[in-house]
Amino acid sequence: MPAAGEAKLSLVTLTGMVVGSMVGAGIFSLPQAFGKATGPLGAIIAWTIAGIGMLMVAFVFQSLAQRRPDLDAGIFMYAKEGFGNYLGFLSALGYWAAALLGNVTYFILVKSTLGLFFPAFGDGNTLIAVATSSVLLWVFHSLILRGIQQAAALNTVVTVAKILPILVFLLLVMMAFDWQIFKENFWGADNAGMESLSAQIRNTMLVTVFVFVGIEGASVYSRYAQKRRDVGTATVTGFLFVLALMLAVTLLSYGVMPKEDLAELRNPSMAGVLAAVTGPWGAIFVSIGLVISVAGAYIAWVMLAAEILYAAARHQTMPRFLGRENVAGVPANALWLTNTIVQVFLIISMFSDYAFMIAVAMTSSMILIPYLLVAAFGVKTNLRGDNALTLSKGSGAETVQSLVALLYTAGLVYAAGLKFLLLTTLIYIPGTVLFLMARNEQKLIIFNHVEWFVFSVLAAGFFAVIFAVARGTLII
Template sequence: MGQQRQLGLWALMAAIIGSVIGGAAFNLPKDMASAANSGAVMIAWLITGAGMVMLALVFQNLTLRKSELTGGIYSYARAGFGAFIGFNSAWGYWIASILGLVSFIPLLFSTLNYFYPIFGEGNNLPSLLGGTLFVWAFHFLVMRGVKEAAFVNFITTIGKLMPIFIFIIFLVFAFHRGIFFTDFWGNGSFSWTLIMKQVKDSMLVTLWAFVGIEGAVVLSGRAKRHRDVGTATVFGLLGTLLVYMLISILSLGVLSREQLQALPEPSMAYVLAKIVGPWGAVLINVGLIISIAGAMLSWILLTIEIPYVAAQDGMFPRSFMRENRKNTPIVSLWWTSLITEAFVIIVHFSASTYQAVYSMASVAVLIPYLLSTLYQLKLVKTGETYLNDKDKVRDGLIGFLAALYSCWLLYAAGLDYLLMVSSLYLAGFVLYIPMQLSRKRKLFKGQDWLVALTISGAGIAAIGMILTGNLSP
């Protein structure tokens, strides 16, 4: 049975806001302060805002010019660069989304520890058991139908935004210019070398804050009106960008950078408690629990869609196309939940933190982002879908800036995370190679060999370094 077009503009915007504003917003004061001083934080948000606007415009443009490609990020990579690259985009986005789901678990239970002090930092045994319960509770909720899950997500999106808006209002009144401008650039004086290092160190934080902005694109096949996809993407981005900038910048005018760095998670709760007292921490912690619940639901909806669409193109096993009577991609959902559970267990035994898991998710999703920008550049070069040079020049510039931003983020991520993520991409070969052989297709064509050798070399090196203790997941 094909996809049913059930989602309107507001549901698509809720899918974006629900997946973008998850746990990241509630820990932004600490995460940004840990990476940069006030001046560098502002520069980081300007770069991130400009880069993400370019990415959103790429997604908007591609949905309009290639409306037949309803698989979003995966479809763009496959249409532009062939089956192998398309498979890697689908696999990478799927694994990145699963890691995103997993990252919510330690943050959720470290938050619950505020009310029930048995969960520690969110990676002990009670957290593992609770995380397992959450994974499967959401599994059975999504089984009831994508439309029904999207409605629940819409309600939780409203619930999560209310404490954030209250937090911002109190920050405005508590903001002190003296605190904000103390050691504005760091190290007592302005230095481009220091500033760029701080900006670079904050890039994975700001990227993670926006992962999910492509949510409407991924769900485009279920949109009632295709034009709503681009609109939801752009307005969802601008709204979340404003919220994020206010949270992180205003917090630096309430507590010093050193004080913010020392806060427990979620840091937003303790900033508000400093202003209004203990009830502020209670409000934010309750808001975060609602937020994570909504974000997990949004992420599951996005995560199960990619294998479903990839299976329709023969890139994933045909079984992934199977839906239940509620039109939920049921095989994709089961595999997503099982792999999520496996990663939850790995995180528990490796004692990985929320920051470590979301950093891996951010790097893994960068490859599909970059491939989407390169596809736009390819369309501009070939002139496909273009009727005049003015549009080509505009979209070429947007695509170039978006690609440049994506490459900058890969550089900012650092070699360790790139190696760890390459091992996850290498794992996809276990699915790709048998499937291609069973259908008597060539494994690699042309430049595919170079890509395959790069992934293999980096992935094998990463696995060796992990086993010898020289690389920590």
């Protein structure tokens, strides 16, 4: 990641960070994920809702980058500034947890891809798959500790390399597109009423969140931007490009295979779709593209995960030891903590038959609170405008955008469902130890009255999950 004294990041590089962060493993799993949940009609509605909602979130990031240039540490600083130390901490913790869980999905999906050709890798969570993933994890870790020169620029190059296979996939599938198959898939159910369509759309919401995680990539690195306005421009430009890719991959796949067959594909399901068009070499081609994509996304996300802990420590929200750099300018302690937890989750994945989908849902759930707090801070900033660095209240358009973003992110919290929201407490409550350490270092009171209430609600959820798992009424 950029160190002090290095050249600032250009608009192209910042856009590459946004696209590189969002285009990882998720896009390669869209045909199966949507095939399980809905048909083309439901997919169009779901992507429209997600597109408008996340575009509003992108506009909020754009607006805040301009109106609050003093908050240069990205997503968690908005929560801290707007709602206090503990909610700022939970935002940082949630974002960090989403980043490391995203890295877990990358490893599982790569090994699942290899399982297409080497059965020992299975669905990416067999013993040999986890062992191989662990070796790769610590090889990457060692390389990063030595320092990656021009890491952000490298991410831009890799981003271009991984977009090309996706564009080739779209071209080949477009040529084989069959309108009759598409029409038969259209409703997504034999007797499609509004209630069933509504359920279909809800079932896709967490998938759309997962593939858009990374939209804040430029915001996290805002302090390195050559021009402050480039942060917002990169966020919106990168988002619109990725939305077009996601929509095309999803809808074109419905014109190649029946919905039921899409639902049965193993991940990466894009490989199965292209194989149906071209034969076995299509699966190999997509698999190579996935490996390139995941390698690039891993570089972006391990940087983001370490940066958020490092930035939070610098702003006294995390313990001081996470703000220390090694001689290469890498936040080594933050990197060690991140990859140790990734290792733990890789081991846990061996004991779940649905490791990839659970990791996807958990990644999406963990990112919801940071996004919700950013949207809420956007509303607060636009309505009040009472900070010296916020010159005036927001325009009518900015206020509407922030309100829509808040409604959308609140709706996502509902769509996530109680199970996965409760499961997030398994990270929030143990993770609060880091907050206690930071407050103790500064010799400050731990919580105010509101923060005690928030902590109590999370603790109640934590013990409810432990009790439900112990009784067998909740299966992870």
